[in-house]
Amino acid sequence: MLKILKYSFYDLMRSRWSYVYFVFYLLLGVVLLFLNNNLSKAVITLMNVIIVLVPLIGTIFGVMYYYNSKEFTELLLAQPLKRSSIFLGQYLGVALSLSMSLILGLGIPFVFYGLFRSNDIWDFSLLLITGTFLTFIFTALAFNIALSNENRIKGFGYAILLWLFLAVIYDGLFLMSLILFEDYPLDKLSLFGTMLNPIDLSRTLILLKLDISALLGYTxxxxxxxxxxxxxxxxxxxxxxxxxxxPVLRIVYKSNRKDF
Amino acid sequence: MKKGFISLIIIFCASVLNIKAETIEVCTTCKITSIKEAIAIAKDFDTIIVKKGTYYEYDIVIDKPLTIIGENYPVIDGKLKGEIITIHSDNVTVGGFHIINVGISYTEDYAAIRIVKSKNFIIQNLKLEKLFFGIYLEKAKEGKILNNTIIGDAKQEYNSGNGIQLWYSKNIEIEGNYVQGVRDGIYLEFSDFCNITNNISKGNIRYGLHFMFSNNDVYKGNTFENNGAGVAVMFSKKIKMYNNTFKENWGSASYGLLLKEINDAEIIGNTFEKNTIGINIEGTNRINYKNNDFIRNGWAIKVRGACYANIFSGNNFLYNSFDLSYNSKMNDNVFDGNYWSNYAGYDLDKDGIGDVPYRPVKLFSYIVNRTPETIILLRSLFIDIIDFSEKVSPVFTPDDLLDNNPSIKKIEW
Structure with missing residues (x-):
């Protein structure tokens, strides 16, 4: 598995998309910091970007990588290798390289800006941790979708739909149900609703450290x-x-049963 | 003739000596060992100096104009028996004591020092600890309360007293005091024309400063930190609030400043930082808010209703979760020339004023008002989308609530 991981990782490191992703975050970090001159405000803006963009890129990239390396996967399958290690290796390769672009791309400008001397280092590390979590979650979900759909167009469609649902539509439904049931005690329902969506979960996790805790106490x-x-x-x-x-368990389960 | 003149001089001198204020010393090894004794033998306008030591006394009544000064902070321990010092006379000065163990009662308001129907008093440099009420003014006038330190250990509202309480008092100056851990730091009831300056009120269970039915008072340069609510101004008129700092009044029902039924006030140059609600206003009219800083509050201003003809101008709203919350579609207040850190407009003619009006009330703040639990969706992409659509065409929020001249840069004054 490690060999496949290494191979996928180096393959992706050489690919143009990793660089684009890395440079995008680098630019974002630099622009935010040097235009804003305020580290904690930059953290809030970054949060908005991370909870929307990281899942999107994770899903698209995951699906794309799976379909593109399909022939190579089939070649590997002909070798005496465990199926789970092939797919897990590929999954980890994608997820790790994406996380690395994220952490380095955002980390470098912040370190240069003087993060270690600032009090916001915890908020910032939490931001990176949730970003990494989101990458792992959405790449895994993407692999699931790709494994279940032979048709590329369908696979991409589902991937985009998944992102759209979790990032936007879910919150809309959530909000509607909260307003609909406003006569009932809602605190448990809303906590439960948050837990069911990784994007909402990461958002509240970051906001916990920023501004939400006292506002929520009000409720x-x-x-x-x-x-x-x-x-x-x-x-x-x-x-x-x-x-x-x-989702990772489902990758293992699905890959063991799939007929190639 | 000459003899008569000399005798006249002698008589005059004697009478002068006679009225001249004497100094009485009290200490544990002196002839006079208690403050009560000293007051009993003292004549009007005498000075009593109390040396270092511990005096177990309570119900000390000062009924003549005296100056009582403690040297090196002698301790007066009331042994939780009742009130410690009661002043019934004009022109009394008390200072330099460390007063502890005031009695706690559910029927009477025992205080460390009570001033009853007196004028021209000065209460200064006291340290009060383990108290019920600290300094209690009852129908007092023209006095000063300066540089006292009051540290209570109140846990519940019902069995604790206030640090400095004014009841039907006029023209009182309260300056440089430090109040901590009582119910209300400073409480004014039916008290007019008072000046409250440069005090620090911290960690009190209810309010840092509380006005009830008090008019024409001024408070400036005070700091209110980490109280149940910073300052509550209720049922009062013409209060001036200048250059105070309200910070970290953070908690489930915490306000920096709570205004209820107050008219014609001025709120200028204050800083509201990290409060759950910066200013909560309800039933307030003709109030001028100018040059205040609202920094990182949950809600900078929460308008509950029945607020008319208030003017908000030249304030800085910096990084608040919500700048403004309204619970109705009616608006009779003016927002003009403020700086809003959330403003996303542009300034093409470079005059420092944004070309697009700013709408301080977001749809989400309206929703949160209705269903508080929805706050969990704060900063979600969906919320940004509906906020944007509401901004483009207001349906739920007051459509005339606009800042037509939002400043592009932070306002300095």
Whole structure:
């Protein structure tokens, strides 16, 4: 598995798209920092970018990589290798290279700006951690979609739809249901709703450290307990890990049964 | 004739000596060992100097004009028995004591120092600890409360008192005090023409400063930090609030400044930083908000209703989660020439004023008002989209609520 991982990783490192992705984040970081002159405001803007763009790029890139390397995958399948290690190797290769572009691209300008001397280093590391989680989650979801769909166009369609659903439509439905049931106690429902969507989950996780905690305390005791303490942070991170593990397990399951 | 003249001089001198204020010393090893004794033998306008030591006394009544000064902070311990010092006379000065263990009662408001119907008093440099009420002014006039330190350990509202309380008092100057851990740091009820300057009120369970039915008061240069709510101004008129700092009043029902039923006030040059709600206004009319900084509050200003003819101009709204929240579609307040860090317009003619009006009320703040739990969707992409569409064509938010001249740069004054 490590060999395949290494191969996919180097293959992607040489590809143009990794550089484009890296340079995009580098530019974003530089522009935000040197136009804004305010580290903590830059962190908020970056959060908006990360929770929208990272999943999108993760999904598209994952699907694209799977379809493009299909012939090579079939060649590998002819060798005496475990199927799960082939697909997991590829998945980890994609996810790691994307995460690396993200961390280096955003990290370098912030380090030059003087991150280590600033108090915002925790907010920023949390941002990078959730960004990495999101990359792993959405690449895994993309591999799932690609494994289940032979048709490329369909695969891409589903991938985009998945992103659109989790990034935008889900929140709309969520908001509607909250307003619809406003006569009932909603705090548990809304916490539950957040847990079910990795994008919402990462957003609240970052906002916990920024501005939401006191605003949420305003709403009720359950929120206050959840968001006012480290309990919320720990539960959110566990949920994000679950969000990585479940799709990965499905990759293993699906790849073992798939007929190529 | 000559003899008579000399005797006249002698009589005059004697009478002068007689009225001349005497100094009485109190210490644990002196002839006079208690403050009560010293007050009993003192004549009007005498000075009593109390040396370092611990004096177990309560119900000390000062009923003549005296100056009582503690040297090196002697301790007066009330042993939780009741009130410690009560002043019933004009022209009294008390200073330099460390007063502890005021009695706690559910029927009477015991205070460390109470001033009743007196004028021209000065209460200064006291340290009060383990108290119920700190300094209590009852129908007092023209006095000064200077540089006292009041540190309470209040846990609940119902069994704690206020740091400095004014009741039916006039022309009082409160300056340089430090109040911490009581119910209300400074409380004014039916008290007019008072000046409250450069105090620090911190960590109190209810309000840092509280006005009730008090008019024409001024408070400036004070700091209110981490209280249940910074300052509450209720049912009062013509209060002037200048250059105060309200910060970190952070919590489920915390305000920097709570305004309820107040008219004709001025709020100028204050800083509101990191409060859950910067200013909460309800039923306020003709208030002038100018040159205030609202920095990183949850809500900078929350308007609850019945607020008319208020003017907000030249304020800085910096990185608040919500700049403004309204609960109705009616608007009779003016927003003009403020700086909004969320403003996304442009300034083509380079006059420092944005060419597109700014709408401070977002649709999301309207939704959160209705269903508070929706706050969990803060900063979501979907929310940004609906906020944008509401900005383009307002349906739910007041459509005449605009800042027509938003500043492009942060306003300096």
């Amino acid at each position: 009720g005791a359950v929120f206050k307990k959840f968001f006012g303490t480290n309990f919320g942070l720990i539960v959110s991170i566990i949920m994000l890990s679950v969000w990585v593990v479940l």
